[in-house]
Amino acid sequence: MVFVSRLLLEKCREQKCDASFAFTDPTKAFHTINRPLLWNVLQRYGCPHKLLAMLRQFHDGMQARVTLGGDQSNYFNVQVGVKQSCVLAPFFFNVFLVAMTLLSRYDLNSEDGIPTRYRHDGSLFNLRRLKSLTKTQSTTLFQLQYADDCETLAHE
Template sequence: MAVRQIRNGKAAGPDNIPAEALKSDVEVTTSMLYPLFKKICEEGQVSMDWIEGHFVKIPKNGDPSKCENYRGITLLSIPRKVFIRVLLNRMKDADRSCTDQISTLRIIAEQSVEWNSSLYINFTYYEKAFDSVDRRTLWKLLRHYGVPEKIVKIIRNSYDGLQCKVVHRGQLTDAFQVRTGVRQGCLLSPFLFLLVVDWIMRTSTSERKHGMQWTAQNQLDDLDFADDLALLSHTHEQMQTKTASVAAVSASAGLSIHKGKTKVLKFKAENSNLMAKLWNM
């Protein structure tokens, strides 16, 4: 199952083994990888060949001479990705779509019109999110959320001694160690980051005082999908308080809110028409 879940057409890692080679005969691949995966699970140690990645720079909009205008993707071993997929299949719930959250947000806006109430939405953006996560906090959160200690050990060991080489003009630089964050390009990274974000939101909104009244008994404080966050409040003052709390808890996990890219959207119902105003934090 895990071998078939790996997508074709992806660049191979440092070992130059493409996904297509592994999927050409799944039974043979499984018989070859199973003893290795079993040994990793028993000993908690990953292959040393898996700790290296090749870092590829993908340009974004803006001045190409500035580092912040590039997005980095790490090319990792495809057999490693198969093993990570095995771990994910054991830990992760069935996939959900971001359309679930979009639909919920639309319902909230429509309810604001119906109830003639103001609505503030803070679309929060983290600066260098994946690269900034504090790993010591991450290991604690894995245990906090009930991930078996054996799996925590495997994940942690896969980050020990982590190193990258940058692909520049077709050549590789010398290797350097990566001591913070989760790996761009790793199947496990979105799941790990999601645990951190979930803990941040649960901790910063634990008092349940500044959210939207969703049901008679419950408030809705935020809508999240991966690193896309939408904080919800009725008033400007409540939103300021909530944002400050989220920023403080985020900082304890190594994350910082990008003030330039974080936007607040204000909805105000007037005469059954929804008025919207957008501004920066």
């Protein structure tokens, strides 16, 4: 992702357009997911009612406590996030991230992203071939995702 980001930044500088890149690391985001919104997203994606009710029950009444230097705090209620040890937590987060990405796209114009041209044949680094208008395709990039990293792109 860093390689692609640097290439995009280089191209924006060559074309004298301002670019903005926002990096986020969602690995610690499992505990920040808005659960009522997650249930709504799962319902809209067609999750069966019984399964959704079971998932809600699994997360309702979730409690935690803090351990520091051998001392433990009292239990407290956890109102947001999904259980860290749950095997479904990565799935929940991915569904939530996809839904948020799709929602953010509704607010964007095609001019907000970074336009790029590409082609599938030939040498990857043959820049003369990219100047050809006949065999190239174009797209607008709004976001890059790789493993657990996410980058939002924009230009003026």
